[in-house]
Structure formats: C-alpha cells, structure tokens
Amino acid sequence: MEFYSILKNDLNSAIRETLLKEHVSLDIQLNETKKEFEGHTTFVVFPLVKQVGKAPEVIGETIGKWLMENSTVVASYNVVKGFLNISLKDSFWIEAFAKIQEETYFSQRKSTGEKVLVEYSSPNTNKPLHLGHIRNILLGWSVSKILQFEGNEVITTQVINDRGIAICKSMLAWKKWGNGATPASSGIKGDHFVGDYYVKFEQEFVKEYQVFAESEAGAKLFESQKKENQEQSEFFKAFKNKYFNEISPLGAEARQMLLDWEAGDENTIQLWKQMNGWVYDGFDKTYETLGVSFDSVYYESDTYLLGKKVVDEGLTKNVFYREPDSSVWINLEDAGMDKKIVLRSDGTSVYITQDIGTAKKRYEDFGAKKMIYTVADEQDYHFKVLFEIAKRLEEPYAEGLFHLSYGMVDLPTGRMKSREGTVVEAKENAGERGELAHMSHEEQEDIFSKIGLGAIKFFIIKVQPQKRMIFDPKESVDMQGATGPYIQNAFVRIQSLFRKSETEQQTKVLSFPETLNEGEKTLIQLLMTFPEVVAAAAKQYEPSGVANYAYALAKEFHKYYHETRILGAESETLKTFRLQLSKEVALALKTSLYLLGINMPDRM
RNA sequence: GGCUCCGUAGCUCAGCUGGAUAGAGCAACUGCCUUCUAAGCAGUAGGUCUCUGGUUCGAAUCCAGACGGAGUCACCA
Numbered sequence: 001m002e003f004y005s006i007l008k009n010d011l012n013s014a015i016r017e018t019l020l021k022e023h024v025s026l027d028i029q030l031n032e033t034k035k036e037f038e039g040h041t042t043f044v045v046f047p048l049v050k051q052v053g054k055a056p057e058v059i060g061e062t063i064g065k066w067l068m069e070n071s072t073v074v075a076s077y078n079v080v081k082g083f084l085n086i087s088l089k090d091s092f093w094i095e096a097f098a099k100i101q102e103e104t105y106f107s108q109r110k111s112t113g114e115k116v117l118v119e120y121s122s123p124n125t126n127k128p129l130h131l132g133h134i135r136n137i138l139l140g141w142s143v144s145k146i147l148q149f150e151g152n153e154v155i156t157t158q159v160i161n162d163r164g165i166a167i168c169k170s171m172l173a174w175k176k177w178g179n180g181a182t183p184a185s186s187g188i189k190g191d192h193f194v195g196d197y198y199v200k201f202e203q204e205f206v207k208e209y210q211v212f213a214e215s216e217a218g219a220k221l222f223e224s225q226k227k228e229n230q231e232q233s234e235f236f237k238a239f240k241n242k243y244f245n246e247i248s249p250l251g252a253e254a255r256q257m258l259l260d261w262e263a264g265d266e267n268t269i270q271l272w273k274q275m276n277g278w279v280y281d282g283f284d285k286t287y288e289t290l291g292v293s294f295d296s297v298y299y300e301s302d303t304y305l306l307g308k309k310v311v312d313e314g315l316t317k318n319v320f321y322r323e324p325d326s327s328v329w330i331n332l333e334d335a336g337m338d339k340k341i342v343l344r345s346d347g348t349s350v351y352i353t354q355d356i357g358t359a360k361k362r363y364e365d366f367g368a369k370k371m372i373y374t375v376a377d378e379q380d381y382h383f384k385v386l387f388e389i390a391k392r393l394e395e396p397y398a399e400g401l402f403h404l405s406y407g408m409v410d411l412p413t414g415r416m417k418s419r420e421g422t423v424v425e426a427k428e429n430a431g432e433r434g435e436l437a438h439m440s441h442e443e444q445e446d447i448f449s450k451i452g453l454g455a456i457k458f459f460i461i462k463v464q465p466q467k468r469m470i471f472d473p474k475e476s477v478d479m480q481g482a483t484g485p486y487i488q489n490a491f492v493r494i495q496s497l498f499r500k501s502e503t504e505q506q507t508k509v510l511s512f513p514e515t516l517n518e519g520e521k522t523l524i525q526l527l528m529t530f531p532e533v534v535a536a537a538a539k540q541y542e543p544s545g546v547a548n549y550a551y552a553l554a555k556e557f558h559k560y561y562h563e564t565r566i567l568g569a570e571s572e573t574l575k576t577f578r579l580q581l582s583k584e585v586a587l588a589l590k591t592s593l594y595l596l597g598i599n600m601p602d603r604m
Numbered sequence: 605g606g607c608u609c610c611g612u613a614g615c616u617c618a619g620c621u622g623g624a625u626a627g628a629g630c631a632a633c634u635g636c637c638u639u640c641u642a643a644g645c646a647g648u649a650g651g652u653c654u655c656u657g658g659u660u661c662g663a664a665u666c667c668a669g670a671c672g673g674a675g676u677c678a679c680c681a
Binding site for chain 2: 029036044046047049050056082083161165300325327336337338341343345346348351354379382384405408412459462463464467468469472475479480481485486488489490493495497501548551555558559561562563567603604
C-alpha cells in the first residue's frame with residue numbers, strides 16, 4: 001500500500017507546472033523529517049537545482065506554495081536550506097489509519113506460490129549446543145517466519161552431523177571411562193553428557209601425546225623430522241594430527257571404531273544409536289525451550305554417500321576433471337576461487353560432495369528452488385564454492401541458494417571454546433523471577449519464561465548477522481531500555497487498557513476525531529512502515545530490522561502512553577479512537593516479535 | 605601472502621539504495637509513581653563515525669589505498 005502516492009503525484013505536478021515545463025516524471029523520494037524540524041515528511045530539492053537553475057530555497061518555496069494551493073493532503077510546509085518539510089493534514093493520517101484497520105495489515109500475505117527451504121541449527125552430535133547455535137537457531141527460525149509471513153511456503157530443516165571420527169571419540173571415551181553412566185543416572189542433559197566424553201577423549205589423547213613427545217621415540221622423531229630451527233613444542237603442535245592417525249593407540253582405536261561403524265558392526269551401531277539418542281534428547285529440550293521446530297531432518301549417516309552420482313554426471317559434462325591418481329576436482333580459478341577436490345583418490349566423498357548431493361536430494365524431496373543455509377561465517381568460502389558448483393552443474397535451484405552467514409558469538413572474556421567446555425546455554429539464563437502476586441505458579445512460570453527468553457532472544461537477534469557479537473550474560477537478561485521485555489511491556493500495557501475498558505470486542509472505530517495529536521500521527525506513520533520493514537527483512541534474509549522496528553514502535557508508544565490519557569480521554573470518540581490505535585500498535589508489536597520468534601505475555 | 609567480513613559515545617548496538625546539527629540503550633548524574641502496569645517517562649553529560657585520498661551541491665554511507673581485528677584458503681567437517 002502506498003500511502004504517499006497522492007503526495008508524490010502532487011510533487012510531480014508541482015515541479016512540472018512551476019519549474020520544469022518538459023514532461024519529466026520524477027521518481028519522488030521522500031524522507032522522514034528529522035525530529036528537530038517541523039513536518040512529517042521531507043522532500044530534498046537539491047537534485048533539482050542543476051536542472052532548474054534556481055537556488056534551493058526558491059525551488060522549495062515554489063513547490064511548497066503550489067502544494068498549499070493544490071494539494072489535498074498538505075497542511076503546511078517550511079523550507080530549510082534545500083529541504084522542503086511537509087506537514088500532512090489530520091485527514092491524511094485518519095484515512096491512513098482507517099486503511100491500516102481495514103486491511104489485514106498484520107496478517108500473513110497472500111501466497112506467492114514459492115517454496116523456500118530454510119536450514120538452521122545443523123549440529124554435531126559430539127558437542128552440546130552452545131551460544132553460537134543459539135544465534136543460528138534464532139536467526140534461522142526468524143527468517144523462516146518472515147519468509148512465511150511474506151507468503152512463501154517454508155520448509156524448515158537441518159542436517160545433523162551424526163557420524164564420523166568425532167562421535168567415535170565420544171563413544172570410545174564412554175566405553176573406556178564411562179562405567180555405564182547415562183544422562184539419567186548422572187542427571188546431565190544428554191548432549192552435554194556425550195559432549196563431556198568428547199572432551200574426556202581429547203584430554204586423554206593430549207596426555208598420551210605428551211608422554212609420547214617426552215619419550216625416546218618422540219625425541220628421535222623430532223630430531224629426524226624437524227624443520228630447521230623448529231622448536232620442539234612447535235613441531236609437536238604441527239605433528240598432532242599425524243600422530244593421531246599414525247602412531248596413537250587411542251587414535252587407532254577411534255579409527256577402528258569408525259571402520260566398524262562403516263562396516264555396520266552390530267555392537268558399534270548399537271552404541272552409536274544409544275549415544276546419539278541421548279544427544280537428541282538434549283537437543284530436543286533446547287529446541288522446546290526456544291520454541292522452534294523442524295519440518296524435516298536429514299542425518300549425515302544417510303546422506304554422507306550422496307553426491308557421488310552428481311560427480312559422475314559432472315565428469316561427463318566436463319564440469320569436473322580427474323587427476324591421474326583418480327581424485328576428482330573442479331577448477332574455479334576463473335571465478336576467483338581455487339581448485340577444489342570433490343572425490344578423494346580412494347573414491348570417497350569429501351564434505352562438499354555431500355553438500356552437493358544433499359542439495360540435490362532436498363530439491364527432489366521438496367522442489368524448493370530457494371534454499372537458505374544458516375551457517376556461521378567461518379564457512380563463507382565453502383558456500384561460495386558450493387553455490388558456484390551448483391551453477392556449473394546447471395542445477396535448477398542454483399540461483400536460489402543463499403548462505404545466511406553470521407559472525408561468531410564471543411563472551412566478554414573472549415572467544416568461546418566449546419571444545420574446552422566453556423559453553424553457556426541461553427536456557428540457563430532464562431528463568432529470572434520477578435513479582436506477580438495472586439497468579440498460579442504455572443501462570444507465573446509461563447510469564448517468566450516469555451520474559452526471560454524474550455530478553456535473550458531480542459538481545460541476540462537485534463544485531464546484524466554478519467557482525468561478530470559479544471554476548472554478556474548479565475546484559476542479555478536486562479529488561480530496561482532496548483530489550484525484549486521493554487517491547488513486551490508496551491504490549492502488556494495495551495492489554496491492560498483493554499481489560500479495563502471492556503471494549504475488546506469492538507474492532508473498528510465508528511467515528512474518527514477531527515484532530516490528532518503529534519504522538520498519534522507519529523504512531524500511525526510508524527505503523528505504515530511495517531510492511532516495508534518486513535518485506536526488506538524477507539528480501540535480505542535479515543531479521544534485525546524487524547527488531548529495531550519493534551523497539552522504535554514500543555518506544556513511541558511508551559511515550560504516547562505517558563503523555564496522552566487514553567481511557568480518560570476528553571470525549572468518547574477520542575477514547576475509542578485511542579484504544580483502537582493502541583490495538584493496532586499492539587498487533588504490530590506482537591506480529592513483529594512473532595517474526596523474531598518471541599512470544600508476548602498478556603501481563604507482566 | 606590471496607580472498608571475505610568487521611571497525612560509529614567508556615560499553616553494547618542502530619543509522620549504510622548518499623541528504624540537515626551522527627542516534628538509541630547500558631553505565632554516571634537530575635527530576636517524575638494518591639492519576640490507564642515506573643520492566644515506564646523527561647532531562648544532563650558523553651563523538652576526529654580507525655586513518656588518508658577520490659567521486660559529489662552534499663559522504664558514517666559510494667570508490668581506492670593504509671591501519672587494526674576476525675575468518676578462510678586441507679584427499680578435516
């Protein structure tokens with residue numbers, strides 16, 4: 001809906017009739033008038049100066065005068081330098097508000113008929129979910145909601161990395177040192193429980209490696225293989241991987257386990273299923289707490305062999321080429337990237353091969369030509385390569401692939417190292433208690449959960465994804481200022497008004513007042529921008545704008561609430577109007593937060 | 605080293621399809637609850653928008669370079 005089309009037409013006419021006689025049709029750009037100046041919307045005349053050949057002030061005055069005489073929507077104007085500030089008539093705002101009320105302004109848009117697949121979370125089963133995952137999950141979920149709101153058919157999914165050497169390390173450590181413990185017996189959340197054994201393995205491995213490095217064999221190895229001037233510690237740091245694969249007894253056991261797994265060994269598979277089951281229980285708890293879900297799930301144990309067929313096809317199309325050692329590559333140098341291997345010399349897949357195969361499978365499963373991957377920015381290059389390969393394979397979905405990349409989450413003390421166990425779970429911060437008398441325990445819990453989660457979610461999602469962010473656990477549960485609870489509070493205040501006024505059933509204003517105060521105009525102006533804010537968020541796959549919008553609207557409402565009597569308005573007409581305006585504000589706030597994955601309490 | 609991302613108030617962040625004197629919140633300080641929920645409102649103070657050039661009537665915003673930080677460039681995932 002274009003609220004300003006009349007004004008833009010008028011501006012065009014004004015320019016044509018008074019300044020430029022030629023039949024030019026300009027794309028009129030309007031800016032919001034800065035608070036320190038009078039007016040609602042501003043037309044910048046500088047771009048006309050050259051064409052017209054008059055001073056900016058003169059142009060502004062000329063247009064302003066014409067508007068006063070001819071425009072049905074302009075109430076007054078003032079010119080400051082090259083800025084034509086326009087105040088719009090109360091009738092303009094009232095009509096705009098009527099339109100907002102009439103239309104389903106805050107409900108889901110008509111179907112676009114487009115399917116979009118949104119992947120997010122996609123954890124490994126050897127590590128518990130940590131803050132980075134939380135950011136991932138909130139982003140992915142929010143983007144899925146925004147795309148859905150814009151009328152797309154959204155399918156949420158994740159691919160769980162449930163196999164490989166890492167999970168074998170956890171399994172081995174549990175077998176060796178677990179003494180049959182379970183999450184239930186130890187009271188530890190499943191994903192943390194298994195993650196602890198991964199850490200245990202690493203610790204034991206490091207010990208073993210240290211002993212080796214200090215042994216005679218280690219000394220010999222260092223002497224025979226060191227590079228010139230290489231320190232001993234440096235050498236062993238670099239040699240660690242090789243040690244794991246070639247010398248370590250622990251490494252050998254873990255690798256044997258992987259081989260057993262690949263061979264389908266019954267005991268190994270059973271252990272694997274059991275431990276992954278624990279992990280999934282833990283994941284599910286977190287998903288439930290965060291209020292997110294998935295329409296489909298892929299497991300890497302099912303998909304890790306995919307992609308080989310695609311490689312064969314790519315070979316016949318000459319997209320890929322085979323080296324003499326029979327490894328398969330793609331050369332992306334002409335696109336500014338490197339050569340990339342897609343099949344090892346032993347014929348097995350690498351990571352990107354799986355992704356090529358999985359993308360194809362997803363397309364076959366769902367037919368979505370758009371696929372969003374919510375993955376941290378350390379994989380930027382990987383996705384650049386993946387998408388380029390899809391293009392060269394001429395996949396029908398190649399143009400619709402998007403990497404929703406986001407920066408790492410740091411703690412104030414520095415980068416998190418989940419592997420070393422310094423993980424923080426948002427959930428643990430989400431139970432802050434306040435005072436809500438005369439409510440049942442359950443009701444209170446529900447409200448606290450909405451507020452606590454609202455605080456943390458808003459804290460994370462208001463930051464632009466591409467920026468690395470610092471997560472201060474203390475600050476994240478703040479409830480004053482630019483926070484989730486601040487927005488929730490604006491909504492709650494409105495609910496309270498309706499509880500008192502008992503006019504909830506009434507959906508429309510029967511008669512409008514003749515004049516509005518500035519606060520009302522500003523609120524209407526903000527409401528008007530809701531669709532473009534959401535549309536922009538959908539287009540860029542970027543929710544932070546919605547968060548900023550919700551905050552701006554809540555702030556404006558808090559101010560209005562403070563300055564203007566709503567229930568105690570001077571007339572019944574005014575009271576009804578103000579209540580209805582508040583109602584639309586509440587709807588805008590609730591919808592905005594819904595799009596961010598945040599729930600609204602009715603009281604707090 | 606090549607490529608990518610980031611650099612705005614003490615701290616956390618907006619603003620970036622070029623527009624006016626660069627905005628919020630937190631922290632600090634001052635007021636406002638017998639009045640619709642004070643998780644609120646109003647105010648004070650805080651800036652070389654990393655730097656240097658360029659384009660432009662106009663640059664935090666676009667371009668180039670430098671500096672600082674991060675990531676990545678595996679027959680790892």
